Amino acid sequence: MPDISPASPAAVADALAERIRATGARATPARIRVLELLSAAPAPLSHQDIEAVLGADSLDRVTLYRVLDWLVESGLAVKRVDERRVWRFSLAGGGTHHGHVHFRCETCGRVFCLDTPPPRPPKLPGGFTLARAELDLSGRCAECNAGNV
Amino acid sequence: MPDISPASPAAVADALAERIRATGARATPARIRVLELLSAAPAPLSHQDIEAVLGADSLDRVTLYRVLDWLVESGLAVKRVDERRVWRFSLAGGGTHHGHVHFRCETCGRVFCLDTPPPRPPKLPGGFTLARAELDLSGRCAECNAGNV
DNA sequence: AGGGCAGATGCAACCGAGTTGCAAAAGACG
């Protein structure tokens, strides 16, 4: 059975490995897997999310933490705390997760990614440079407003 | 020795006690103390900050958590996670900490409160209702840009 | 190809913030 998928998984992994080596670090399976996951994810992932996806052949808890921290340190990813006080990681910069808007429902806790473009950032005090802007909205989602709860 | 300070501490405490009773709860020393602290604080306080200020005659750790949670529940305060994943509490509503914009320096970690008004929020998908909007910016502050680090 | 070593991993134990359950103390109210 020939592999005719648009971009072969192996090729993707190779590209990621290359990107990892470019930072001067070793391209290990753990890093490649995690990077793959993050690139594919539509929203920032928590440590738990990743552990759940990796499932059976999961990495050690600690290794995962270290991989994630390394990603942040090397500039490939950014981390941020969510409203429930857990770290969430997403690809940095050009990734699919570029400054869009998040909405968190205060009733059911779910997070929605709105495709609304982010507001143009206000001017900063002199000397400040902006790397990233996040608009976080919260309230009630349609479902929770629709009677239940 | 007559107390001639601008607003006598006792009077302030009484006013706060009144506000507490207005919510239907008991005006206990613990609640009054914490509420005093929060009203006086220039920035949101963490559990630890409060414990440190109370110092010697401090409340039990758990009681403090409960008082804080009660404050939030009764609408007198709001809580929010900071970049170090700890809860920070501030007086709700009319407080000094109303929907403004935060800038966090990725180099030194400090948080600046900009007085820029928050952008007007984008339209939400049908059925969603907005309760709160936060614009979080990050980058480098003037000081860190000025050569050091 | 294979050796060597810095860098990465896994394990176990640890940490600190926050939570829960329960009995004792303190307000409120008749």
Add this chain to the structure above:
DNA sequence: CGTCTTTTGCAACTCGGTTGCATCTGCCCT
């Protein structure tokens, strides 16, 4: 003053995250 409810304090626990250390491995250099 008695009783009934709310708060408090204590102890034990959960959970996300971290640290120390021994083992393993990707990668470079012959």
